[in-house]
Amino acid sequence: MNEKKVSRFYDVVWTEYIPEYQKSEEHWRLFYSPDEVKGKRILDAGCGTGIFSIIFARHGADEVIGLDISAGSLTTARKLKENFNLNNVDFHQADMLHLPFPEESFDVVWAWGTVHHTIDPWRAMEELIRVLKPGGSILLAVYTKTKITFIHEIIRKLLIRTPRITWQPLSKIMAFFLWPVVAIFKKREKSRQGEKLEELILDWYFVPIRHHYYPQEIKSFLEKKGFTIEKFLPASGRFDSTSNFIYKARK
Ligand SMILES: C[S@@+](CC[C@H](N)C(=O)[O-])C[C@H]1O[C@@H](n2cnc3c(N)ncnc32)[C@H](O)[C@@H]1O
Structure with missing residues (x-):
């Protein structure tokens, strides 16, 4: 039910919005290089309108799957794929809490700004880890909890x-x-x-579901799962936003 609300929300809010390519690629390059993704299978979990799926596909990935719960966002993502004339990327509608993939089936799992919009971000991360191959890497960009998060949350809960x-x-x-x-x-x-x-x-x-975390919480989770942290950006959301922190970690 809650997931339905999220998909309906993103059908309206992000449907037309495609983040700027150049800036997104600059951000992507902070974490990945063409060498690292060449010939690899990538999952872009919560791909929205698909910009990062396109970037992986354009940098030599063998196969990219962009997955999102919002049909509206995926329609835009598919158009973007056509514009870039790519045949190594596909978009699927699914819930990342129940990923329709076998264990250990991706070399890279990229989840930018998405797990915190699910009803159970820990379960979402468990799912992402489940489908990642040993030796593969995961990237998580997550909303940061701060001293004033509760104020934003009061406002959001009133507004929704x-x-x-x-x-x-x-x-x-x-x-x-x-x-x-x-x-x-x-x-x-x-x-x-x-x-x-x-x-x-x-x-x-106005987003129906939003969770915030301290970086340490996500770090401990990843380490308990046996991951090695490769990169951490404490306050570097896309385009100067300080609302996210980002971990790249290896299984
Ligand atoms: C803030 S947008 C980020 C989109 C994209 N990652 C980007 O950075 O351009 C969050 C996305 O997560 C998706 N999402 C939220 N809950 C989801 C779920 N349970 N399963 C799959 N996608 C989900 C939303 O539909 C939305 O497209």
Whole structure:
């Protein structure tokens, strides 16, 4: 039921939004190189509109599977695949809590900004680990818990009680009042290219499920599962956002 709400939400919020290619590739290069993915099988779990699947596919991966629960986002991802004229990437609609793949079937599992939107992020991570081959690597970008997370959560939990029809107008009103603050702190109105502040607000405050973690919690989890941490970025979400931390770890 909750997962249905998430997929319906992303059918509306991210359907048209394709993160900027160049910036996404720069970010991808912080973690992977063409040498590391050449000939490999990749799972982009919670691929959204598919930008990272495309990047893996363009850098020599043998096969990329972009998986998402939102049919709307996947429609855009498939169009993107056509635009790039790629035949080594496919998009599937599925729930990452029940991955439709056998154990140890991927060399790389990439989950950027996704496990924290599932009802059970620990179970989602267990699933991602299950399908990863020994020696393979996993990348997790997860929302950071801070001292003021509870304030954001109170606001979000109040806002998601309002009728759905008001969500977009409310985001616009909030963006109208918040943009000067964002402009001062971020020195620009748009935090991400191609995505307006009102869309960021919609994604941040109206998403039905959102969990936050301390980096140490994810690190301990990965280490208990026998992973070696290869890279950690403490506050480096895509496009200067400080809302995520990122781990790359090897099985
Ligand atoms: C913030 S978006 C990130 C999209 C993409 N990873 C990117 O960075 O461009 C989160 C995505 O996770 C997907 N998602 C959330 N819960 C999911 C689940 N249980 N199974 C599969 N995908 C899920 C959403 O539909 C959405 O597309």
